[in-house]
Amino acid sequence: MERLFDSAGIGFVLVAPDKSVLDANPTFCRKIGYSLDELLSMLVSDYTHPDDLLMTSNLFQHATESNLLHVFEKRYITKAGAVMWCKLRSEAVYNDSNQVQCRIVMVEDITLEKLDEINLEQMAAITE
Numbered sequence: 001m002e003r004l005f006d007s008a009g010i011g012f013v014l015v016a017p018d019k020s021v022l023d024a025n026p027t028f029c030r031k032i033g034y035s036l037d038e039l040l041s042m043l044v045s046d047y048t049h050p051d052d053l054l055m056t057s058n059l060f061q062h063a064t065e066s067n068l069l070h071v072f073e074k075r076y077i078t079k080a081g082a083v084m085w086c087k088l089r090s091e092a093v094y095n096d097s098n099q100v101q102c103r104i105v106m107v108e109d110i111t112l113e114k115l116d117e118i119n120l121e122q123m124a125a126i127t128e
Helices: 002-007 026-032 036-040 050-064 111-127
Strands: 011-015 021-024 070-077 083-094 100-109
Touching: 011 026, 011 083, 021 026, 021 036, 026 036, 026 100, 050 070, 050 083, 083 111
Parallel strands: none
Antiparallel strands: 011 021, 011 100, 070 083, 083 100
């Protein structure tokens, strides 16, 4: 399982209930620009786009209260300061006491698709 986590071509992050990063695979580290050691000292909010902080907090609370798979889009700010649009799939991992131990989050970089979508919307608005 660990080998799959480390070699996956898509980002994975393990997030604790207090929103701290417990682990991240090399793909996520490369995309976000932070080393694993840097991420381990951060909260998810540290690299979440400011406009997405409230939504992220609300979704995290809702996800903590349910065991559903949550799929949503949000933006991260990379270490270099770029905006990275992501599609996230988040699912709870439970301990033996049936309490949420962490969330495993699959992070797909959809920045190029999102920029294309924004450009098309802007072009449609101009032609109207």
